[in-house]
Amino acid sequence: MRLTAGESVASGTSRDVLGRGLRVLGRAIREQPRIFAVAVAGSVLFGLMVIASAYVVGGVVGKVVVPAIARGSVAGGVLALAAAALFGISVLRVVGIFGRRLGAGYMQYRLQAAYRRRVTRRYLDLPLAWHHRNATGTLLSNANSDVEAAWYPIAPLPFAVGTLVMLVGAVVSLFLTDWALALVGLAVFPALFALNVVYSRRMAPRQARAQRLRAEVSGIAHESFDGALVVKTMGREAQETARFAARAGELRDALISVGKLRGVFDPMLETLPSLGTLAVLVVGAVRLRQGAIDVTELVSVAFLFTVLAFPVRAIGWVLAELPRSVAGWDRVRRVLNATGEMPYGEATLDPATPTPATLAFRDVHFGYEPAEAHLPGAEVLGAVSFTVPAGKTVALVGPTGAGKSTIASLAVRLVDPGTGTVTLDGVDVRDLTAASLAANVALVAQVPFVFDDTVRANIALDRPGVGDEEVWAALRLAEADGFVAALPDGLDTMVGERGTSLSGGQRQRLTLARALAGRPRLLVLDDATSAVDPRVEAAILAGLRTPADGGAPASILVVAYRRATIALADEVIYVEHGRVLARGTHAELLATVPGYADLVTAYEQAEQEREQPRPYDEVTPLTSGLEIEVDR
Amino acid sequence: MSTTVEADRPAEATESTWRTLRRGLALSPELKTGLAGTLGLALVYMIGRVAVPVAVQRGIDHGIVGGLDLDVVTLTVIATAAVLVVTTACGYLMMRRLFTVSETALAGVRTRAFRHVHDLSMLHQQSERRGSLVSRVTSDVDQITQFLQWGGVILIVNLGQLVVTTAVMLAYSWQLTLVVLVAFAPAVLVIRLLQRRLGVAYGVVRQRTGTLLGTIGESVVGAPVIRAYGIAGRTARRLDTAIEGQRQAQQRAIRISILGSSVGELAAGLALAGVVVVGVNLGVDRTLSIGQLTAFLFLVTLFIQPVQIATEVLNEAQNAIAGWRRVLDVLDVAPDVADPGEQGRELPPGPLDIRFAGVTFAYPGGPPVLHDVTLEIPAKSRVAVVGETGSGKTTFAKLLTRLMDPTAGDVLLSGVSLRQVRFDSLRSRVVMVPQDGFLFDATVGENVRFARPELTDPQLTAAFSELGLSDWLDGLPAGLDTPVGERGEALSVGERQLVALARAYVADPDLLVLDEATSAVDPATEVRLQRTLDAVTRGRTTLAIAHRLSTAQAADEVIVVDRGRIVQRGPHDELVKDPNSVYALLYASWLEQTR
Structure with missing residues (x-):
């Protein structure tokens, strides 16, 4: 996860952040106006009842207690009324709390859910090229913690709005009571407000820093535990711990700095209203002597200062969350506004009788954008042209890193070419609808991906026309029926996170069955059978070319190293450094293309060479810089 | 995170x-x-x-x-x-x-x-x-x-x-204190009850959040599959279910939390009312002054705050304790599998020989995968271990590098039991290259110098050229400074294995264990690597777990594992002579694939 909250806070002035934060809040209110109104109404009711409670307490003391004690007798009716008023105010406050917190909570969760839906929809809509440019961890946190951060200030927002109303109400009531006491209020409340603002402003960057360090500490732990085997086998535990401890130490210092700031402001925020109450006592006593107020009013105002202190902090909570909210919102918006959609066309391929498809590449160029701006972008493919004729099997052969997987991705339109076209039965794949494309072509990738779901769901993928019968047929063809039948719940067995409960070969055969179950007219295998026995592979390919049930055969594009696989192909295409160097039958290429011959006869050559004496017999020191000649 | x-x-x-x-x-x-x-x-x-x-x-x-x-x-x-x-x-x-x-x-x-x-x-x-x-x-x-x-x-x-x-x-007054305590007593009981339910509700939130994260993760990591099979609609439905499930759980939790603070609020109201009623009567009796009664009303409000947030605080306390x-x-x-530390021994200097003495290994709760294996491998030899998937050949590598200890028997290097060897000695002299060559999110160079940060760029470049990989390194956009991405995903699977091999090579071990370390590399590169590895590991002991039999052909000696036992050993040429042997069958299958 790459959080950059700290940086975002650092960039741009705090006034800027305040303005942008308020705009984010404005958007939230526009999206959920009703529930926000409910929450604010609850909050205002709560605030008014806080003021009311102060005046009722004052009234009870001045109008009930003092006369009763002075008289030496209790007026039962008045007393009951006072008690009922105090309890009644509590009940109304509870109503206010319900409206405020329920409204705020529901609003926050609805916004979170809505934006998680929107962000993940974008993930599904945006092309793979966009996915490649973004780290998995970043995308995960965009949909999760960034959405959460963006709407975090919603929780205290209605409380803060209600508090503002309450403060205005309190000052008005103070002026109605006594101008001198009101002046005390005018001194204390703005000071309290200012103290909260300063506190939040100074806290926000510290919190952001702690949050960023927390993510970094977590990132180190994730990576280090993922690579635990490498760490262990190379004995780097101490160094890894030092790497972790350094960042954990920074996090500790950041948290201590958060704590110290809290230590400064929390006690002050509590003391300020207390000092206000004390000031009310002195000023009140003076005004009492002047006959300007009575005991009721004095106690009311003193009480008001005591109960007002806590709600005022809600304003600080909102302000404190704004920078984080803005940073989260910016990252969410980056996903929502991302362009480069890969639109699908309107054309469909529905031949009356199912026949194999013809795939053609015409002068296809492809390059990845650089991962980092200062690095050069790499051209992966240049001027690639070839055809997979209907019903034929074509093998794609080339050294590691030659661009074979990219060709496989282009063939099923996971990515689009920079220039040139990829056509299926003469139709540009960009003109096909998503459904038609998925129904006609299937790719089995090099690294099998399995969903955390049942075996059945992994193979059928809810596609129409893929029932249990088709699933079992596909499993049989992929020679996966044996181990699936042996699973505790058969097709209903959950395969776990990323299929961790299965072996690599089992995962590979499941993904193979997934592709076969859809009966594609073109099958693209990207070195997808490396963990499958060659005999099985041959059976699979043969089964596709001439289905036992007399169904439609498929055209096949297969990335392969194995001679046995290549031997099954009608034609071989040899690629090197992103270019098609040669095409023809295996025998032709073997005779005419040295690079191809080197690759496929590497083992035989090695065997022959072993007959000759070995040139090196001593330990070669690592730093000798000795260049070893490699025959190509 | x-x-x-x-x-x-x-x-x-x-x-x-x-x-x-x-x-x-x-x-x-x-x-x-x-x-x-x-x-x-x-x-x-x-x-x-x-x-x-x-x-x-x-x-x-x-x-x-x-x-x-x-x-x-x-x-x-x-x-x-x-x-x-x-x-x-x-x-x-x-x-x-x-x-x-x-x-x-x-x-x-x-x-x-x-x-x-x-x-x-x-x-x-x-x-x-x-x-x-x-x-x-x-x-x-x-x-x-x-x-x-x-x-x-x-x-x-x-x-x-x-x-x-x-x-x-x-x-001030024990009577009024009693009133306050009585007013708060039921609240405490209810809050205790609510707090338990809140704990359960938050548990559900955490669980649903976990499900949501898993589902989002799948939609991100599985993006190619989703695209290739046109199942965006299905994925969207799964996401919506998970998102909605989490929201429902969150709303339930907040309802319980609000109930908790409401109970505190009502108790405060009750206490205020009670204090006034009882207090006035006490005041009339002259056992309580007006000031004391007023102070009491202030004191009761001091009770509200802690009780209001008690459910949340107690719940957090429980989570913290559980954490x-x-x-x-x-x-x-x-x-x-513990480091013997200070009491441990160092491996003797020089090339290492290997001895398995009656080694049996079983995974916890499972049947033995190696049965009473005894064998000796002389120093400086290059040995290949072959066998079908599941024969126990990878277990060899794990026992030899002491990633696991044998259930019975002992593994010795140059006569020293691995259990007695200090880890710093063991890990610097014995290095394994696993099949999945995990790379850290750093540059190629930083990954290669993982075990030896002191190595300079020219030394790393030299190491690549010694391995015959100069061409590959030169072909990278920024050479040694090329970032490999998260888990090395910016490189192809085969390229990751090349970097992992270079990383093990520069660690300069006396015993190198390769566990199908080049399984995703093209044959020509593999053969080239094989040849250069042969050259540069001369004088060291190497043990290769091999998927491709070209490795076995090149080795001094082949050890054939079948169902947890060693069934054959010897040079390739001798082993193939018995046409019915396990090795001969494996070799025939290999030829079928490659010729």
């Missing part, structure tokens, strides 16, 4: 809170540093909270109601203000001490747990989900520190406040 959230584990509740606290304190005694002083400061800080009600009482009784006396009022106010200045300062000092001590101690716990996870055996590391190990050193510790920063302070302060407030109330318990539980697991 707190994205790793797990389902609740009810079994955890078996250990009492006190026992966890005792274990935690025993492990981090520094937490007790200056604890008495911190609590003393907290107590003084609390006095500040009751100072105002006391001032109100004294002001009213002695300066306002019984004949106005401004001097008394002023004096009271000045004295109280002075007290407040002192208590505020104490509050600052208290928090400063608390945070410094606790954060320092917890950072220590975090780092110790991190190291401990690395010290656990490979088997233990694999039996836990990666994510749950990560949360031991992240979200679990975060939960404790976050609690201390918010709830912990509130808990300490409010407990102190309850004590001090009760003391002051008792000093702490999980961290302690990990620390309590003794590594079953």
Whole structure:
């Protein structure tokens, strides 16, 4: 996860952040106006009842207690009324709390859910090229913690709005009571407000820093535990711990700095209203002597200062969350506004009788954008042209890193070419609808991906026309029926996170069955059978070319190293450094293309060479810089 | 990243809170540093909270109601203000001490747990989900520190406040104190009940959040599959279900939380009403002054705050304790493959020979995968271990590098039992290249110098050229400085293996163990690597677990494993002579694939 909250806070002035934060809040209110109104109404009711409670307490003391004690007798009716008023105010406050917190909570969760839906929809809509440019961890946190951060200030927002109303109400009531006491209020409340603002402003960057360090500490732990085997086998535990401890130490210092700031402001925020109450006592006593107020009013105002202190902090909570909210919102918006959609066309391929498809590449160029701006972008493919004729099997052969997987991705339109076209039965794949494309072509990738779901769901993928019968047929063809039948719940067995409960070969055969179950007219295998026995592979390919049930055969594009696989192909295409160097039958290429011959006869050559004496017999020191000649 | 959230584990509740606290304190005694002083400061800080009600009482009784006396009022106010200045300062000092001590101690716990996870055996590391190990050193510790920063302070302060407030109330009137306590008693019971339900509700939220994160993760990692099969609609439905499930759980939790604070609020209202009714009667009897009664009304409001947030604070406290318990539980697991440390021996210098003496190995709860294996491999030899998938050949590599210990028997290097060898000696002399060559999110160069950070770029470039990989390195956009991406995903699977091999090679081991280290590399590159490895590992011992039999052909000797036993050994040429042997059959199948 790459959080950059700290940086975002650092960039741009705090006034800027305040303005942008308020705009984010404005958007939230526009999206959920009703529930926000409910929450604010609850909050205002709560605030008014806080003021009311102060005046009722004052009234009870001045109008009930003092006369009763002075008289030496209790007026039962008045007393009951006072008690009922105090309890009644509590009940109304509870109503206010319900409206405020329920409204705020529901609003926050609805916004979170809505934006998680929107962000993940974008993930599904945006092309793979966009996915490649973004780290998995970043995308995960965009949909999760960034959405959460963006709407975090919603929780205290209605409380803060209600508090503002309450403060205005309190000052008005103070002026109605006594101008001198009101002046005390005018001194204390703005000071309290200012103290909260300063506190939040100074806290926000510290919190952001702690949050960023927390993510970094977590990132180190994730990576280090993922690579635990490498760490262990190379004995780097101490160094890894030092790497972790350094960042954990920074996090500790950041948290201590958060704590110290809290230590400064929390006690002050509590003391300020207390000092206000004390000031009310002195000023009140003076005004009492002047006959300007009575005991009721004095106690009311003193009480008001005591109960007002806590709600005022809600304003600080909102302000404190704004920078984080803005940073989260910016990252969410980056996903929502991302362009480069890969639109699908309107054309469909529905031949009356199912026949194999013809795939053609015409002068296809492809390059990845650089991962980092200062690095050069790499051209992966240049001027690639070839055809997979209907019903034929074509093998794609080339050294590691030659661009074979990219060709496989282009063939099923996971990515689009920079220039040139990829056509299926003469139709540009960009003109096909998503459904038609998925129904006609299937790719089995090099690294099998399995969903955390049942075996059945992994193979059928809810596609129409893929029932249990088709699933079992596909499993049989992929020679996966044996181990699936042996699973505790058969097709209903959950395969776990990323299929961790299965072996690599089992995962590979499941993904193979997934592709076969859809009966594609073109099958693209990207070195997808490396963990499958060659005999099985041959059976699979043969089964596709001439289905036992007399169904439609498929055209096949297969990335392969194995001679046995290549031997099954009608034609071989040899690629090197992103270019098609040669095409023809295996025998032709073997005779005419040295690079191809080197690759496929590497083992035989090695065997022959072993007959000759070995040139090196001593330990070669690592730093000798000795260049070893490699025959190509 | 707190994205790793797990389902609740009810079994955890078996250990009492006190026992966890005792274990935690025993492990981090520094937490007790200056604890008495911190609590003393907290107590003084609390006095500040009751100072105002006391001032109100004294002001009213002695300066306002019984004949106005401004001097008394002023004096009271000045004295109280002075007290407040002192208590505020104490509050600052208290928090400063608390945070410094606790954060320092917890950072220590975090780092110790991190190291401990690395010290656990490979088997233990694999039996836990990666994510749950990560949360031991992240979200679990975060939960404790976050609690201390918010709830912990509130808990300490409010407990102190309850004590001090009760003391002051008792000093004024035991009858009214009783009224307040009676009014709050039912609230405490209800809150206790709600807090338990809230704990369950938050457990559901965590679990649903975990499901949501898993589903989002699948939609991101599985993007190519989703695209290729046109199942965006299905994925969207799954996402919507997970998102909605989490929202429902969150809403349920907040409803319970609101109930909790409402109960506190109602109790406060009840207490206020009760105090007025009883207080007036006591006042009429002259057992209570007006000031005392007023002060009581102030004191009752001091009760509201702690009770209102009690459900949340107690719940957080429980989560923090549970987090702490999980961290302690990990620390309590003794590594079953332990470094003998100071008492251990060093491997003798020079090339290493290998001896398996009656080695049997079984995974916990499983049948043996190796049966009573005895064999010797002389120093400097190059040996290939071959066999069908599941024959036990990878277990060889793991026992030889002491990622696991044999269930019975002993593995010796140059006559020294691996169990006696200090890890720093073992890991610097014996290096394994696993099939999945994990790369760190750094540059190619940084990954290669992982074990030897002191190596310079020219030395790394030389190493690549010694391995015959100069061409490949030159073809990278930025050579050694090319970033490999998360887990090396910017490189192809085969390229990752090349980097992992270079990383092991520069570590300069005396025994190199290759576990199908080049399985995803093209044949020509593999053969080239084979040849250069042969050259550069001359004079060292190498053992290669081989999928491709070209490796076996090139080895001095081949060891054939079948169903956990060694069935054949010898040079390739001799082994193929027996046409019915396991090796001959494997070789025939290999020829079928490659010719």
